Amino acid sequence: MSLDALNASNGIEEQEVEDVGETTYLVTAGVLIAIGVLGAVLNMTVIFVILRDRQTLLTPVNVVLLNLVIGDFCVSIIGTPFPTVSAILGRWYWGYTGCLWYAWFMSTLGLASIGNLTVLAIERWLLVTRPMRAFTIRQASYLVSGVWIYTLSLTIPPLCGWGSYGPEAGNLSCSVSWEVHDPSIGSDTYIAFLFFFGLVVPVILICWSYFEIIRTLRKVRKRAGSRGTYEAKVTKMVALMIIAFLIAWTPYSISALLAQYLQVTSSPTVAIVPALLAKSSICYNPLIYAGMNSQFRTVMKKFLGMSESTRPATISQHTGVSASNRAGINPIQIEKE
Template sequence: MRQQLISNAAYHGAAVVLGVIGIVGFVFNACVIFIMIKDPQLRTPQNLILFNLAVSDFAVSLVGNPVTLAAAITKGWIFGQTICVMYGFFMGLFGISSITTLSVLAYDRYLMIRYPFSTRRLTNESAIYAIASIWVYAFIVTGPPLFGWSHYVNESADISCSVDWESGEYVSYVVFIFLFGFFIPVSIIFYSYINLFITVKRRASTNSFGQATKAEFRVAIMVVVMIIAFLISWTPYAVLALLIAFAGVQVSPIVSIILAIFAKSSICWNPIIYIGLNTQFRTAWKRFLKISNQMEGSKEGENFTRVSKMIVGKVDSVPSPNSTVEQYDTSPAITHWMAIDERENDSTGPYMFNLEMCNICKNKVLDITRPCDIGDVSL
């Protein structure tokens, strides 16, 4: 008869929490994946990286949570050693993929704000290469136990499997996975955001904090909230594993299972943050559900009322606010499109203008009746 490591009530409680995490993670991430596939306007390079994160979280809810839930219900691991190895590997793969994706997003946010008008932008093609590199990197970090460098074994009150932290037989791999799977991605994240906020502070002090930078900064805030949520979820578990591996700390199975479940909850937070802090996703849902937003439409009509065109070697006049301009063929030269944020000053009467470069196009026909995008941010 298999020995129970925790009480029946603890197993039942774990099953309930795992069930909630699995359902929320599955439904919310499925919604994010669906709307990103459904809405062409969300297919920006940065959103492709976000899509990869949603896929990784969705895979955990689809593959990992049902197995752990079944083990909690049956009060122990019932699937055998082969499934244990597969479970441990894929959960590690998806976890490393998630934190690596977050580090890529953080570094991209830093570059976007540090060099807002650089022509070397992240493109759909380079985003796909980045995603492929993320998965290759995650496999390099989590694959060695499949080939004999460490093992995947049962852990957390015998309801899940992970890397062998306790035996001390493969300390070198423990160092390897923490260095490349946690510390390096986290260091990239901190480097990116420290420099990002330094850049923002410098521009704010010189009054060069334009509309585009503000928009990108809002997206950067969304990414940093996602990173904080991930680190809050995973850091206690990571610290526990380090203490077990290097300090020989012994903890009760109930503490181990609580921290492991808390780490698994990270799959729920990202889609909530997408929808709560990303206006693109909210607008896409409204488009999909055919819900009109008259207030946003009115604001867009007021703010995006005039456009100036500046061609290298030639400056055209600014169209009248009442004129109808649908398209310009910019094939003869590089055209800088500048969105004019027009607001009336109640005290003085004249209009106040805030010019911000919107896009740099070459040999393209632009439709200026649609809002401009800076990176992945609609203005």
């Protein structure tokens, strides 16, 4: 059954798809291919390195990180090929059933990514401010499972009649039907529910966690009377995390809210841009969360046969949680690099 036929049978208002032009389609296909290949390589590298040296790198924070990069890897190998083929052909090629499940799958992975970033922020907050209560590997595993359960509670409703999934961005991809206004399926209430629990709540937790981290580190700096390298690196990492999150999702979120509640819609050509930005997050997540991990870099250099520093390995101070957390040692008190 076609998208238009099924939308009509469900009482969903038909959306006219504007031709965005062959050049735009081909450029979009090229960008999607680049995102997919780069995302697959980067995330697969992180997965391989963490699993290869589990004794060193399988720490609580990296359990969450592994969950994040596995989800991003799935997006790169499953989420990008479908719209890429559609961009080459100039239309969504996979029919209604493919649209429905693609939209659900991508929504689930996208919201799970946000959930994992929230857990990472909370882990950072505990490590810096309450090291005696830092996560264990078992607790991190429970939280990872909780992220998926929480995410499914947000993305299953459209499959059960509350809200809907449908085509978006020039008919090249599928997602939540942001532009559909149908009281019979509660499209407006579902989108409000999705945004509040899928975006607003995580952003509040992330911002609060980072604020507390920075405030705690500033207190330590004042007490120590010097600016430590540790604080500078953590602050830089926090800033990059927030900026990356906002770059990836804010444009897409704003366009979706405008379409639903103010009925302000962009042309399909313009609407493709925030969708591509959101998908691009699979590329820079591994660079930020693994690239700034000193333990990860050490293992990667060893795997590549590169010379290592003669300095003895220190307890992870950036994104890894080591035995010091389990022993209750405050990383702020550890000698700075």
